[in-house]
Amino acid sequence: MSIDVTRLDADEFDEWDRAVDRSPEATVFHRSAVLERLADYTGAELYPLVGYKGQEPVGILPLFEVEKGPMRAAFSPPPAAWAEYLGPARLNMAKLSRRKAERRHQGLLDGCFEYVDETIDPAITRIDTGPRYDDVRPFQWGGYEVEPQYTYVVELTDEADLLDRFSSDARSNIDTSYDADYTVRAEGERAVGRILDQVERRYREQDRPVSMPRRFIDDLAVALPDEQLRPYVCRVDGEFVGGILALADDDTVYRWIGGVRPERDVALPVNDLLDWRVMTDALADGRSRYDLVGAGAERINEYKAKFDPVLETSYRVHSNPLLFDAASWAYEQFERRRLSMAGDGTDGRSGLLSGAAAGLFDRK
Template sequence: MSIDITQFDADDRIDREQWDDHVRTSRGGTLFHTFDMLELIERHASADLYPFIGYKGQEPVGVFPVFELSKGGISAAFSPPPRMGIPSMGPAPLNDGHLKRRKAERRLRRFVEGCLESIDERIGPRYSRVCTSVGVDDPRPFTWNEFDASPRHTYVLAIDRDPEDLKQSFSKSLRRYLDPDEDDAERFRIEERGTEAIEFIHEQVTARYEAQDRTYTVPLEFLLEAYETLPAGRLRPYVGAVDGDLASGILVFEGPSTIYYSAGGGKPDVDFPINDLLHWRIIRDARDRGIERYDLCGANTKRICTYKSKFNPDLATYYEVERGTPVMNAVSSLYRRLR
């Protein structure tokens, strides 16, 4: 039986709940696949959302949100869109855990190929880019359809452990800062705050990028709306003060089982390990809420790896897949500079 690809009806509240149920049960589903998040991204990315869903008969076999960006009459397809700080998206397979390898691979291939056909029909992109989630470890349905695939990496830390055992798994150079003496403990304060913390972190990250001749492209308005309109706790801004002055902050997105580092934690202008203590507070708070994993990101950048590997996380692989005509090489190069 073939797989039918249809575009999801965003106006039907029952369908929206079903979409999010699919995301929760998929091995490739993430917070960024949920429908409220997709609509928020669509508004701030100046893109058009195509939420594809595939069926084998009456059984859903996967969801695949895709965004169209158009400039000068030339369209490109992305999942996730650029400049938004979203780490991954792509296809989220469904109901394949019971299948043997041959049938599971055939279903995934047909689902992805069906979505690619729909993308070509409805968008007609000259350039396409998809970053899969770590739950989707097979890029071949894309490479068999003229995409180039590159492995990418992230750090994932299991935090559903005893806090002391978790801390002992960290590097010695990190552990020594997590139990400050009485004098140091009086110097710092870490809190989860609101919109003013988001503005502080965004300003700090922007300045850090500018100092490196780079541009931080995530819109402040996107982060503020995420905090104000998504369900409580989806975006959590943590800030740390040293000697009464804000020194650093970290933004994390939170899904049902995973928190995702988003931004912050650059080098503060204080001689104090405030970022180590920020991460440790984020980890402990999330664990207390029943969160299982912390996606630390940063595993593709050598400079950042040196720091984040101190938490002894697992190295997880996802895939960047791209397809485009030669005239769109400039689009690809521009995107890579901006992301």
């Protein structure tokens, strides 16, 4: 099926965001405000591709071209920016028969990658889909490698039903009256840095150096409305003890960054109270899903599972397996070095790469 694929210009981003609003598979990371800042932060070139059947949009695919040394790569999203999901998102297909919908989906991807091959000609491609994009067969048929990724999603109904579904310890942690002067609420932009600082310290305590994309997140905090990016903070006696940076789209709130173990010993379950506040605010805002962002770490999953979430699957799609792993790591290391030298407050991550692999994304 013939689908015409067009790259939108910046002055057409209203059209892009209307498509995002109409797609049940799009996420907050698909919004133009996020994409523009991802491109600026990583130095990548953004390709916001839209597929049309006649005048009707049938799908979108945001891609980022990265060129380092002799190699070009296409990412969605780009590495080293902590954007969780991107990839294709379909729209205007719900009323079609399965046969027509699958043909249209195949035509969308064929058109996108024909455009990419002619325009970018990437040596490697990596795409991380959203959890509502459920059909990666066209990628497999096209020779791409597909790896499942997992997340937990709490279905938000009402407060009483939620508590009834939670584990007994979660219910107790939320319902108990504590002999402490504490607050849990969404705060302003200044709280973003406190949350990022705490996450970085926690990673270092575990000998897991991490590079937080501070400038990208700070820019998002300014660009997105308050209801789309909120830093939730728990304070005891007025002092910061923990926080979660949450992102939101029309029906989903994402537990994006934070929720690590508090550094101070306090007599209350900080993260349970933070998660509960995010969920109750989401309910008040009319949202129906709380994406806990990740379900692949056994140690952390025990905590997340007590909220009775549904396990959902997303996918990492990539081409050229022989080059993919080495080139992706080389690029991420390059980005961390670049941002550190630029005074972005990041640190490098150690890793062993062959000279050839490291050279794939060396500074031009």
